[in-house]
Amino acid sequence: MSAVNQYQQVTILLVDDDDVDYMAVQRAMQQLRLLNPIVRARDGIEALSILTSVDGIKGPYLILLDLNMPRMNGFEFLEQIRADPALTSAVVFMLTTSSTDEDRMQAYSHHVAGYMVKTKMKDGFNHIFNMLEGYWRIVELPSA
Template structure:
Protein backbone atom coordinates (compact mmCIF):
# COMPACT_ATOMS: atom_id res chain seq x y z
CA UNK A 1 0.00 0.00 0.00
CA UNK A 2 1.29 3.44 -0.95
CA UNK A 3 1.05 5.60 2.19
CA UNK A 4 1.16 8.78 0.09
CA UNK A 5 -1.92 7.75 -1.87
CA UNK A 6 -5.17 9.29 -0.62
CA UNK A 7 -7.80 6.67 0.13
CA UNK A 8 -11.45 7.73 0.17
CA UNK A 9 -13.84 6.11 2.63
CA UNK A 10 -17.33 6.82 1.36
CA UNK A 11 -19.87 6.34 4.15
CA UNK A 12 -23.34 6.25 2.61
CA UNK A 13 -26.22 3.78 2.73
CA UNK A 14 -27.77 4.90 -0.58
CA UNK A 15 -26.57 2.65 -3.42
CA UNK A 16 -27.45 5.26 -6.07
CA UNK A 17 -25.37 7.92 -4.30
CA UNK A 18 -22.45 5.49 -4.00
CA UNK A 19 -22.68 4.75 -7.72
CA UNK A 20 -22.88 8.49 -8.48
CA UNK A 21 -19.70 9.17 -6.50
CA UNK A 22 -17.91 6.31 -8.25
CA UNK A 23 -19.10 7.49 -11.68
CA UNK A 24 -18.16 11.10 -10.87
CA UNK A 25 -14.66 9.90 -9.92
CA UNK A 26 -14.42 8.11 -13.28
CA UNK A 27 -15.66 11.17 -15.19
CA UNK A 28 -13.02 13.30 -13.45
CA UNK A 29 -10.37 10.60 -14.02
CA UNK A 30 -9.72 10.34 -10.28
CA UNK A 31 -7.77 7.21 -9.42
CA UNK A 32 -8.09 7.41 -5.64
CA UNK A 33 -9.15 4.09 -4.13
CA UNK A 34 -12.72 4.24 -2.83
CA UNK A 35 -13.74 2.11 0.13
CA UNK A 36 -17.46 1.98 0.96
CA UNK A 37 -19.25 1.62 4.29
CA UNK A 38 -23.04 1.73 4.61
CA UNK A 39 -23.19 3.18 8.13
CA UNK A 40 -21.01 4.68 10.85
CA UNK A 41 -20.36 1.38 12.63
CA UNK A 42 -19.09 -0.24 9.45
CA UNK A 43 -16.95 2.83 8.72
CA UNK A 44 -15.31 2.72 12.15
CA UNK A 45 -14.62 -0.99 11.66
CA UNK A 46 -12.97 -0.33 8.29
CA UNK A 47 -10.83 2.44 9.76
CA UNK A 48 -9.78 0.24 12.68
CA UNK A 49 -9.31 -3.13 10.95
CA UNK A 50 -6.11 -2.19 9.15
CA UNK A 51 -7.39 -2.36 5.58
CA UNK A 52 -6.75 1.36 5.09
CA UNK A 53 -4.75 2.05 8.24
CA UNK A 54 -1.57 3.99 7.67
CA UNK A 55 -2.82 5.37 4.38
CA UNK A 56 -3.76 9.00 3.92
CA UNK A 57 -7.53 8.98 4.33
CA UNK A 58 -10.45 11.22 3.57
CA UNK A 59 -13.93 10.28 4.73
CA UNK A 60 -16.89 11.41 2.62
CA UNK A 61 -19.75 11.16 5.09
CA UNK A 62 -23.50 11.11 4.67
CA UNK A 63 -25.41 12.08 7.81
CA UNK A 64 -28.69 10.20 7.39
CA UNK A 65 -27.92 6.49 7.80
CA UNK A 66 -29.21 3.53 9.83
CA UNK A 67 -27.49 1.95 12.85
CA UNK A 68 -25.05 4.83 13.39
CA UNK A 69 -25.69 8.12 11.64
CA UNK A 70 -23.05 10.59 10.51
CA UNK A 71 -23.06 12.78 13.63
CA UNK A 72 -22.77 9.71 15.89
CA UNK A 73 -19.90 8.49 13.69
CA UNK A 74 -18.12 11.86 14.01
CA UNK A 75 -18.46 11.78 17.80
CA UNK A 76 -16.98 8.26 17.95
CA UNK A 77 -14.22 9.17 15.48
CA UNK A 78 -13.15 12.27 17.43
CA UNK A 79 -13.20 10.31 20.71
CA UNK A 80 -10.80 7.66 19.33
CA UNK A 81 -7.14 8.70 19.83
CA UNK A 82 -6.05 6.61 16.82
CA UNK A 83 -8.63 8.10 14.44
CA UNK A 84 -9.41 11.57 15.77
CA UNK A 85 -7.28 13.39 13.19
CA UNK A 86 -8.99 11.70 10.23
CA UNK A 87 -10.16 14.27 7.68
CA UNK A 88 -13.91 14.24 7.05
CA UNK A 89 -16.03 16.04 4.48
CA UNK A 90 -19.79 15.77 4.96
CA UNK A 91 -21.62 14.98 1.70
CA UNK A 92 -25.32 14.93 2.50
CA UNK A 93 -28.83 16.02 1.58
CA UNK A 94 -29.32 17.60 5.01
CA UNK A 95 -29.50 21.37 4.80
CA UNK A 96 -30.42 21.65 8.48
CA UNK A 97 -28.51 24.34 10.36
CA UNK A 98 -28.22 22.13 13.46
CA UNK A 99 -26.50 19.41 11.39
CA UNK A 100 -24.06 21.92 9.89
CA UNK A 101 -23.25 23.47 13.28
CA UNK A 102 -22.73 20.08 14.93
CA UNK A 103 -20.61 18.77 12.05
CA UNK A 104 -18.31 21.79 12.17
CA UNK A 105 -18.18 21.56 15.97
CA UNK A 106 -16.83 18.05 15.39
CA UNK A 107 -14.08 19.45 13.11
CA UNK A 108 -15.19 18.46 9.63
CA UNK A 109 -13.09 19.84 6.79
CA UNK A 110 -16.20 20.77 4.82
CA UNK A 111 -19.95 20.39 4.48
CA UNK A 112 -21.30 19.80 0.97
CA UNK A 113 -24.89 19.32 -0.11
CA UNK A 114 -25.39 16.47 -2.55
CA UNK A 115 -26.18 17.93 -5.95
CA UNK A 116 -29.48 17.02 -7.57
CA UNK A 117 -28.10 16.39 -11.07
CA UNK A 118 -25.27 14.07 -12.04
CA UNK A 119 -23.53 16.85 -13.98
CA UNK A 120 -23.39 18.94 -10.80
CA UNK A 121 -22.22 15.88 -8.87
CA UNK A 122 -19.30 15.51 -11.28
CA UNK A 123 -18.43 19.18 -10.78
CA UNK A 124 -18.51 18.86 -6.99
CA UNK A 125 -16.23 15.80 -7.04
CA UNK A 126 -13.83 17.60 -9.38
CA UNK A 127 -13.71 20.61 -7.06
CA UNK A 128 -13.22 18.36 -4.04
CA UNK A 129 -10.30 16.69 -5.84
CA UNK A 130 -8.69 20.09 -6.40
CA UNK A 131 -9.11 20.81 -2.70
CA UNK A 132 -7.51 17.60 -1.44
CA UNK A 133 -4.62 17.83 -3.88
CA UNK A 134 -3.78 21.33 -2.59
CA UNK A 135 -4.30 20.72 1.13
CA UNK A 136 -1.65 19.00 3.24
CA UNK A 137 -3.41 16.05 4.85
CA UNK A 138 -1.98 13.68 7.45
Protein backbone atom coordinates in the same frame (compact mmCIF):
# COMPACT_ATOMS: atom_id res chain seq x y z
CA MET B 1 9.85 14.82 -10.59
CA SER B 2 9.53 17.38 -7.81
CA ALA B 3 7.48 16.69 -4.70
CA VAL B 4 5.00 19.38 -5.76
CA ASN B 5 4.17 17.53 -8.97
CA GLN B 6 3.88 14.08 -7.43
CA TYR B 7 0.35 12.72 -7.24
CA GLN B 8 -0.68 11.89 -3.72
CA GLN B 9 -2.62 8.63 -3.53
CA VAL B 10 -5.60 9.50 -1.34
CA THR B 11 -8.19 6.87 -0.50
CA ILE B 12 -11.83 7.97 -0.36
CA LEU B 13 -13.92 6.39 2.39
CA LEU B 14 -17.56 6.87 1.41
CA VAL B 15 -19.87 6.31 4.38
CA ASP B 16 -23.33 6.21 2.81
CA ASP B 17 -26.13 3.65 2.73
CA ASP B 18 -27.59 4.95 -0.56
CA ASP B 19 -26.63 2.76 -3.55
CA VAL B 20 -27.58 5.49 -6.04
CA ASP B 21 -25.18 7.95 -4.38
CA TYR B 22 -22.43 5.33 -4.37
CA MET B 23 -22.90 4.74 -8.11
CA ALA B 24 -22.93 8.51 -8.73
CA VAL B 25 -19.62 8.87 -6.86
CA GLN B 26 -18.07 6.06 -8.92
CA ARG B 27 -19.37 7.61 -12.15
CA ALA B 28 -18.01 11.07 -11.25
CA MET B 29 -14.60 9.62 -10.44
CA GLN B 30 -14.54 7.73 -13.75
CA GLN B 31 -15.60 10.80 -15.74
CA LEU B 32 -12.86 12.87 -14.09
CA ARG B 33 -10.37 10.01 -14.56
CA LEU B 34 -9.57 9.89 -10.84
CA LEU B 35 -7.78 6.68 -9.93
CA ASN B 36 -8.05 7.05 -6.18
CA PRO B 37 -9.16 3.94 -4.32
CA ILE B 38 -12.70 4.16 -2.98
CA VAL B 39 -13.86 2.17 0.02
CA ARG B 40 -17.52 2.09 0.98
CA ALA B 41 -19.17 1.63 4.35
CA ARG B 42 -22.96 1.57 4.63
CA ASP B 43 -23.05 3.10 8.12
CA GLY B 44 -20.85 4.43 10.90
CA ILE B 45 -20.32 1.03 12.53
CA GLU B 46 -18.95 -0.44 9.31
CA ALA B 47 -16.79 2.66 8.76
CA LEU B 48 -15.29 2.42 12.26
CA SER B 49 -14.54 -1.24 11.65
CA ILE B 50 -12.72 -0.38 8.42
CA LEU B 51 -10.75 2.45 10.03
CA THR B 52 -9.66 0.42 13.08
CA SER B 53 -8.95 -2.84 11.26
CA VAL B 54 -5.38 -4.05 10.94
CA ASP B 55 -6.08 -4.42 7.21
CA GLY B 56 -7.86 -1.04 7.08
CA ILE B 57 -7.11 1.99 4.97
CA LYS B 58 -3.42 2.72 4.51
CA GLY B 59 -1.96 6.14 3.82
CA PRO B 60 -3.84 9.40 3.64
CA TYR B 61 -7.60 9.29 3.24
CA LEU B 62 -10.66 11.52 3.13
CA ILE B 63 -14.05 10.59 4.51
CA LEU B 64 -17.26 11.52 2.70
CA LEU B 65 -19.93 11.08 5.36
CA ASP B 66 -23.69 10.94 5.01
CA LEU B 67 -25.77 12.08 7.96
CA ASN B 68 -28.82 9.80 7.91
CA MET B 69 -27.87 6.12 8.02
CA PRO B 70 -29.06 3.03 9.89
CA ARG B 71 -27.35 1.64 13.02
CA MET B 72 -24.94 4.59 13.49
CA ASN B 73 -25.64 7.95 11.87
CA GLY B 74 -23.09 10.54 10.78
CA PHE B 75 -23.08 12.51 14.04
CA GLU B 76 -22.62 9.37 16.14
CA PHE B 77 -19.74 8.38 13.85
CA LEU B 78 -18.15 11.83 14.20
CA GLU B 79 -18.38 11.61 18.00
CA GLN B 80 -16.61 8.24 17.91
CA ILE B 81 -13.72 9.28 15.67
CA ARG B 82 -13.18 12.63 17.40
CA ALA B 83 -12.89 10.77 20.73
CA ASP B 84 -10.35 8.27 19.33
CA PRO B 85 -6.75 9.58 19.42
CA ALA B 86 -5.86 7.46 16.37
CA LEU B 87 -8.75 8.84 14.29
CA THR B 88 -9.33 12.35 15.63
CA SER B 89 -7.36 14.01 12.84
CA ALA B 90 -9.36 12.32 10.05
CA VAL B 91 -10.48 14.76 7.35
CA VAL B 92 -14.25 14.50 7.02
CA PHE B 93 -16.61 16.13 4.54
CA MET B 94 -20.33 15.84 5.22
CA LEU B 95 -22.27 14.89 2.10
CA THR B 96 -25.93 14.89 3.03
CA THR B 97 -29.48 15.77 2.03
CA SER B 98 -29.98 17.81 5.22
CA SER B 99 -29.82 21.57 4.72
CA THR B 100 -30.89 22.54 8.26
CA ASP B 101 -28.82 25.07 10.13
CA GLU B 102 -28.83 22.81 13.21
CA ASP B 103 -27.26 19.90 11.32
CA ARG B 104 -24.70 22.14 9.63
CA MET B 105 -23.69 23.76 12.95
CA GLN B 106 -23.48 20.39 14.68
CA ALA B 107 -21.28 19.02 11.89
CA TYR B 108 -18.88 21.97 12.11
CA SER B 109 -18.78 21.61 15.90
CA HIS B 110 -17.30 18.15 15.18
CA HIS B 111 -14.63 19.78 13.00
CA VAL B 112 -15.73 18.67 9.55
CA ALA B 113 -13.72 20.12 6.67
CA GLY B 114 -16.87 20.93 4.71
CA TYR B 115 -20.63 20.47 4.61
CA MET B 116 -22.17 19.76 1.22
CA VAL B 117 -25.89 19.33 0.52
CA LYS B 118 -26.55 16.71 -2.18
CA THR B 119 -29.69 18.39 -3.51
CA LYS B 120 -27.82 21.65 -4.20
CA MET B 121 -25.30 20.01 -6.53
CA LYS B 122 -26.18 21.05 -10.07
CA ASP B 123 -23.38 19.05 -11.70
CA GLY B 124 -23.85 15.99 -9.54
CA PHE B 125 -20.75 14.71 -7.83
CA ASN B 126 -18.33 15.97 -10.51
CA HIS B 127 -18.11 19.41 -8.90
CA ILE B 128 -17.34 17.87 -5.50
CA PHE B 129 -14.60 15.67 -6.87
CA ASN B 130 -13.04 18.54 -8.81
CA MET B 131 -12.87 20.42 -5.50
CA LEU B 132 -11.58 17.40 -3.57
CA GLU B 133 -8.88 16.68 -6.12
CA GLY B 134 -7.61 20.24 -5.78
CA TYR B 135 -7.81 19.89 -2.00
CA TRP B 136 -5.73 16.72 -1.71
CA ARG B 137 -3.20 17.98 -4.25
CA ILE B 138 -2.51 21.08 -2.12
CA VAL B 139 -3.27 20.13 1.48
CA GLU B 140 -0.91 17.90 3.47
CA LEU B 141 -3.19 15.17 4.85
CA PRO B 142 -2.44 13.12 7.97
CA SER B 143 -1.25 9.59 7.28
CA ALA B 144 -3.22 6.64 8.59
